[in-house]
Amino acid sequence: MGPGELLEVLLAGGRRADRATHVRELPARPGVRADWPAWADADLVRGYRALGVERPWEHQVDAAEAAWSGRHTVLATSTGSGKSLAFWLPAVSAVRRGAVGALLDPGRIESATRRPTVLYLGPTKALAADQLAGLERLLAAAGTRDVRVATCDGDTSRDERRWVREHADVVLTNPDFLHFALLPAHTSWSRVLSSLAFVVVDECHAFRGVFGAHVALVLRRLRRLAAAYDAAPVVVLASATTSDPAASAARLLGVEPGDVHAVTADTSPAGRRTVVLWQPPELPSGDGPWASLLPDEDPWSTVITVPASDGAARALAGADDSGTQDAAGATDGAGAPAGPAPVAEGSGPVGTGERLVAVPRDRPRRTATAEVADLLADLVAAGARVLAFTRSRRGAESVAATTRAHLAEVDPTLPSLVSSYRGGYLPEERRALERAIRAGHLRALATTNALELGVDISGLDAVLIAGWPGTRVSLWQQAGRAGRAGADGLVVLVSREDPLDTYLVHHPEAALDVPVEATVFDPGNxxxxxxxxxxxxxxxxxxxxxxxxxxxxxxxxxxxxxxxxxxxxxxxxxxxxxxxxxxxxTDLRGAGGDPVRVVETATGRLLGTVDAASADATVHPGAVYVHLGTTYVVDELHLQDGVALATRRAVDHGTWARWVTSTTVVDVEREVAWGPLTWSYGQVDVTTQVIGYQRRRLPDLQVLSTHDLDLPARTLRTTAVWWTTPPEVLAEAGVTLEVAPGALHAAEHASIGLLPLLATCDRWDLGGLSTLQHPDTGQATVFVHDGHPGGAGFAERGFELGPVWLTATRDAIAACPCATGCPACVQSPKCGNGNEPLDKAGALRLLSTVLRHAADAPTPDDPAAR
CATH class of the missing domain: 1.10.10 (Arc Repressor Mutant, subunit A)
Structure with missing residues (x-):
C-alpha cells in the first residue's frame, strides 16, 4: 500500500479528517549512480553487488574518493542514503590491500609491513552491533576471510578484549570505551594505534553540547597518541543533515574547516513522502458537579487572529555554528532578535487597561500515545510495516500494549506482530527485535529515540511520531525511516497536549520549512x-x-x-x-552513576536496566515496571547495590511518581546591582526528591490511590546566573501578581533559548527556575543553571554578557509575530510544567523594565561592580 492508501486508512473514511491539520507531499527524487572507484577492492565490490548494490550513488563515491586520497571527510545526507558504504569501502579496501602487501615475500624480514587497522566509533553500543552485523554480511557475500572484525566495549570480556587487541583489523566501539579503557591503556593497544589508517565517527550529529565537547577532546587524544605511534589516520564522519557539517566536523577533530571535505548533496533515490501533522480530538466535555456553574462564554477570553507572516518561519530558524546571530534566533527555535515589527497584542476586557490576549483553553484532548496506538493498530491491520516513536520508555511500552489490545479484538494472530523497543532492554533482546522487524516477523515497533540513529531497518511503510521530538534534526531522522531505499512513505507527527506541539501542528512552516539546527559544542570549555x-x-x-x-x-x-x-x-x-x-x-555523558539492574525476585533473572538518575521515579517500591509487554511490580529498591527486585504480576494500573524540585543558592560569587535589581552568579544546589506515587487505572488514568515514599534527595551542585526583581519593579512593568508567574516563566524560557547564541552550548545543557518569591532572595527570581555537575561555564558566560543576553531575549520575544507565545519565543521543548503558565506580553514588559535599570549599571568587570 502506498502512503495515499495508508493515509486513507488513518482518516477512516473521513471520520478522522478533522484531526489532520496539514498534509504535505514531498516529491520523489531520482538516484544518480557512479562507477566503482578504480582502487576499490574487487572482492569487496563483488560482495556489494551480491547484496544488490550494482553501482554506488554519486555521493558515496565522492566521500569514498576523498577519504581514500587522505582527506578528512564528513558525509551529511539523509537517513537511508547509504553512508556506511562510503566509509567501509575505503577502510576495508585499505585493510585488504595492506594484508596482501604483508604477504608478498614472507621470507624476507625487511618486506614485513603492518596490516592497516580501522577504528569505528558510534554513539551507542546498539549502533556498533548493527554495523558489525552489516559488515559481516558484506564480507561473507564477498567471500573474504582475511578481514577480522570485532566489537569491543564495556560488555566485552577480558579474553575477548585480548583477542581484539592482538588480532582485530576493524574494531567497533564507542567514545566511552576509548576514554576509559583504550587510551589510558594505549601501550596494550599499540598494534591497533600504530597501524591506524581510518577512524570512522558515525552519527556525529549526536555529539552535541557538553557530550560533544567531551567526544571532541577524546578524538584529539586519540589523534595525539596515534601520531606518537607514527600513524596519521584519516577520519570519516557520517552525519544527519545538519547546518554547516564541515565546521562541526572540523571542531570535533581539532582541524581547520578547510581540511575537511564535506559531502552534502544526497544523490540516493527518495520515494514520495507524505507528511501529516495530526492533532488528537478533544475529549467529551466534563459532566462533573461543578460543570453547570461554568458560564457558556468567558468574558475575559478573546481570540486574536494574527495574519500569516513570512517572519513566523524566519523566527524559527536556528543559530549558526559560530554562535553569531543569523536572522532568526536560537538553535531550538527560541526566537529572533531581528525580524518583523511586533504584532499588536490587542486589548483585554474593557476597563482593564491591559494590552494582552487571553486565549480560551481548549477542552482536554486525547493523549498522543493513545492516539498513536489507535493509528498504529489500523496500519498494522492494513498490512503496513511501521515504527512509532514515543518520548519515553513508558510511552513505548504503553503504545505497544494498547495496540496489541486493539488488534486482539480484530484478529488474534495480529498482536504478536507488534512489540516495543527501548533502552534498558538486554542486548540480545534488542538484537532479536531488530532482526524480527527487518525480516518482517514483526510489523511494528513502538520505540523511543533508540531507533532514531543509524540501525539499519529498511522497507518501512510509515512512521508515527508521538509528540515533537525536540529538534528538527531528530524529526527528519525519524521521518527518514519511512520509505527507505527509494520507496514511498508516510510520516505522521501527532501532537501532545502541549502548547508547543499545538503551535507546530497548526503552523507547518515552523516544523517543516525551517533549516535544521547546527551541531553546537565547545571543546574549549x-x-x-x-x-x-x-x-x-x-x-x-x-x-x-x-x-x-x-x-x-x-x-x-x-x-x-x-x-x-x-x-x-x-x-x-x-x-x-x-x-x-x-x-x-570526568564522565562523558554525565550519567550520574551506574545503571540500576532490574531483577526478577523469584528467579534472579536480569530483566533490564534503568538509568541511575531516573531509578527513583521508575523502579521505586510499588512501581509498575513494563518489559516487552509483561508487567512487574517492584518489591524493593536497593540504591547502594544498584538493584531493583520485581515480581511478575498482571495489574490493571500504572504508577506515576511525584517529586519536588528546589534550587538553593550555595554561594554568590559575583553580583551587580542594577538599580533596585540584582544580577548574580554563583553556585547552586538543584535538588530533586521523589516523595510518592499514584496508582492510576488504565486506560482512563483514574487515580486509585496515593502513596508516600521515603527516598533520598538527589542534588546537583552546579553554577547558575540569576536576577531578582522587587515588587516595585514588577509594578513599574505593569506585571500584576496574577500575571507575574507567567511573565517570569516566559522570560526564563526565552533566556534559556537565547543563551546558546552567546555561550557555545546546547539548550539541553541548561536548566532553569522562575518563582514569584524565592526563599534565598526574598524576591521574584529567574534562575538559569548549567545542567552538569560543577557547572560547564555557560551560566558564567551569561553573567558576563548580562545586558547583551537579556536584550537579545527581549528582542526575540518582540520580533516574534505570534499573539500569545510560541516555540519561536517563549515556549520550550523541555519544559517540565507543560509550558504553563506563560505570559508573552508580561515577559516583554518585564524584560524592557529590567534592561532600563541595567543601562546605567556598571558591567560585571567594572571595579564598581565588585
Whole structure:
C-alpha cells in the first residue's frame, strides 16, 4: 500500500479528517549512480553487488574518493542514503590491500609491513552491533576471510578484549570505551594505534553540547597518541543533515574547516513522502458537579487572529555554528532578535487597561500515545510495516500494549506482530527485535529515540511520531525511516497536549520549512577541557608543541592545573603524578552513576536496566515496571547495590511518581546591582526528591490511590546566573501578581533559548527556575543553571554578557509575530510544567523594565561592580 492508501486508512473514511491539520507531499527524487572507484577492492565490490548494490550513488563515491586520497571527510545526507558504504569501502579496501602487501615475500624480514587497522566509533553500543552485523554480511557475500572484525566495549570480556587487541583489523566501539579503557591503556593497544589508517565517527550529529565537547577532546587524544605511534589516520564522519557539517566536523577533530571535505548533496533515490501533522480530538466535555456553574462564554477570553507572516518561519530558524546571530534566533527555535515589527497584542476586557490576549483553553484532548496506538493498530491491520516513536520508555511500552489490545479484538494472530523497543532492554533482546522487524516477523515497533540513529531497518511503510521530538534534526531522522531505499512513505507527527506541539501542528512552516539546527559544542570549555588535559598527560607526558591540538585555552589551564598540584611541570612537559586514573575525573555523558539492574525476585533473572538518575521515579517500591509487554511490580529498591527486585504480576494500573524540585543558592560569587535589581552568579544546589506515587487505572488514568515514599534527595551542585526583581519593579512593568508567574516563566524560557547564541552550548545543557518569591532572595527570581555537575561555564558566560543576553531575549520575544507565545519565543521543548503558565506580553514588559535599570549599571568587570 502506498502512503495515499495508508493515509486513507488513518482518516477512516473521513471520520478522522478533522484531526489532520496539514498534509504535505514531498516529491520523489531520482538516484544518480557512479562507477566503482578504480582502487576499490574487487572482492569487496563483488560482495556489494551480491547484496544488490550494482553501482554506488554519486555521493558515496565522492566521500569514498576523498577519504581514500587522505582527506578528512564528513558525509551529511539523509537517513537511508547509504553512508556506511562510503566509509567501509575505503577502510576495508585499505585493510585488504595492506594484508596482501604483508604477504608478498614472507621470507624476507625487511618486506614485513603492518596490516592497516580501522577504528569505528558510534554513539551507542546498539549502533556498533548493527554495523558489525552489516559488515559481516558484506564480507561473507564477498567471500573474504582475511578481514577480522570485532566489537569491543564495556560488555566485552577480558579474553575477548585480548583477542581484539592482538588480532582485530576493524574494531567497533564507542567514545566511552576509548576514554576509559583504550587510551589510558594505549601501550596494550599499540598494534591497533600504530597501524591506524581510518577512524570512522558515525552519527556525529549526536555529539552535541557538553557530550560533544567531551567526544571532541577524546578524538584529539586519540589523534595525539596515534601520531606518537607514527600513524596519521584519516577520519570519516557520517552525519544527519545538519547546518554547516564541515565546521562541526572540523571542531570535533581539532582541524581547520578547510581540511575537511564535506559531502552534502544526497544523490540516493527518495520515494514520495507524505507528511501529516495530526492533532488528537478533544475529549467529551466534563459532566462533573461543578460543570453547570461554568458560564457558556468567558468574558475575559478573546481570540486574536494574527495574519500569516513570512517572519513566523524566519523566527524559527536556528543559530549558526559560530554562535553569531543569523536572522532568526536560537538553535531550538527560541526566537529572533531581528525580524518583523511586533504584532499588536490587542486589548483585554474593557476597563482593564491591559494590552494582552487571553486565549480560551481548549477542552482536554486525547493523549498522543493513545492516539498513536489507535493509528498504529489500523496500519498494522492494513498490512503496513511501521515504527512509532514515543518520548519515553513508558510511552513505548504503553503504545505497544494498547495496540496489541486493539488488534486482539480484530484478529488474534495480529498482536504478536507488534512489540516495543527501548533502552534498558538486554542486548540480545534488542538484537532479536531488530532482526524480527527487518525480516518482517514483526510489523511494528513502538520505540523511543533508540531507533532514531543509524540501525539499519529498511522497507518501512510509515512512521508515527508521538509528540515533537525536540529538534528538527531528530524529526527528519525519524521521518527518514519511512520509505527507505527509494520507496514511498508516510510520516505522521501527532501532537501532545502541549502548547508547543499545538503551535507546530497548526503552523507547518515552523516544523517543516525551517533549516535544521547546527551541531553546537565547545571543546574549549575549561570545565570540560581541564580533565581531558589531565587524561592526556596521564597517557603520555604532554609537550608544549602538542598544545595547539587542544586549543588556545590549553596553556592557561595547564598553568592553573600545575599551580593547584594536579599536574607537575618538567622541561619535557606536563605529567600526571597521582595514583588514581585521570580518566575517572570526568564522565562523558554525565550519567550520574551506574545503571540500576532490574531483577526478577523469584528467579534472579536480569530483566533490564534503568538509568541511575531516573531509578527513583521508575523502579521505586510499588512501581509498575513494563518489559516487552509483561508487567512487574517492584518489591524493593536497593540504591547502594544498584538493584531493583520485581515480581511478575498482571495489574490493571500504572504508577506515576511525584517529586519536588528546589534550587538553593550555595554561594554568590559575583553580583551587580542594577538599580533596585540584582544580577548574580554563583553556585547552586538543584535538588530533586521523589516523595510518592499514584496508582492510576488504565486506560482512563483514574487515580486509585496515593502513596508516600521515603527516598533520598538527589542534588546537583552546579553554577547558575540569576536576577531578582522587587515588587516595585514588577509594578513599574505593569506585571500584576496574577500575571507575574507567567511573565517570569516566559522570560526564563526565552533566556534559556537565547543563551546558546552567546555561550557555545546546547539548550539541553541548561536548566532553569522562575518563582514569584524565592526563599534565598526574598524576591521574584529567574534562575538559569548549567545542567552538569560543577557547572560547564555557560551560566558564567551569561553573567558576563548580562545586558547583551537579556536584550537579545527581549528582542526575540518582540520580533516574534505570534499573539500569545510560541516555540519561536517563549515556549520550550523541555519544559517540565507543560509550558504553563506563560505570559508573552508580561515577559516583554518585564524584560524592557529590567534592561532600563541595567543601562546605567556598571558591567560585571567594572571595579564598581565588585
Amino acid at each position: 575549561p570545565y570540560v577541557l581541564a580533565p581531558h588535559l589531565c587524561a592526556a598527560a596521564a597517557e603520555r607526558p604532554l609537550r608544549a608543541d602538542e598544545l595547539d591540538l587542544f586549543g588556545p585555552r590549553a596553556p592557561e589551564l595547564l598553568a592553573e592545573l600545575t599551580a593547584r598540584g594536579i599536574l607537575r611541570r618538567r622541561s619535557s612537559g606536563w605529567y600526571w603524578t597521582h595514583a588514581e586514573p585521570a580518566s575517572r575525573m
